[in-house]
């Protein structure tokens with residue numbers, strides 16, 4: 001599993017080895033990070049709660065963990081799949097700049 005980091009301050013962008021809490025280049029805390037898993041031989045970014053491989057439709061959570069098949073979803077929470085997947089309607093920019101990304105940063109501390 002790789003980690004992706006982009007910095008708002010110096011525009012650094014790329015894969016990093018460690019779960020940096022600040023930009024490895026300019027030390028700014030104004031960064032966005034997400035984990036990147038490899039699926040079907042390609043990098044799959046996981047900025048949202050649910051991130052789906054376009055090829056095999058495997059779902060990964062924000063931590064890069066494989067999620068249970070969708071027909072098992074919602075049993076405990078009562079959420080519909082539409083509600084769970086609502087995040088997919090966000091653009092990548094919204095995900096990277098929005099509350100999901102901020103919460104992700106906190107969760108990884």
Ligand SMILES: [Zn+2]
Nearest residue numbers: 007010023026
């Ligand atoms: Zn930076």
Ligand SMILES: [Zn+2]
Nearest residue numbers: 039040053056
């Ligand atoms: Zn896949």
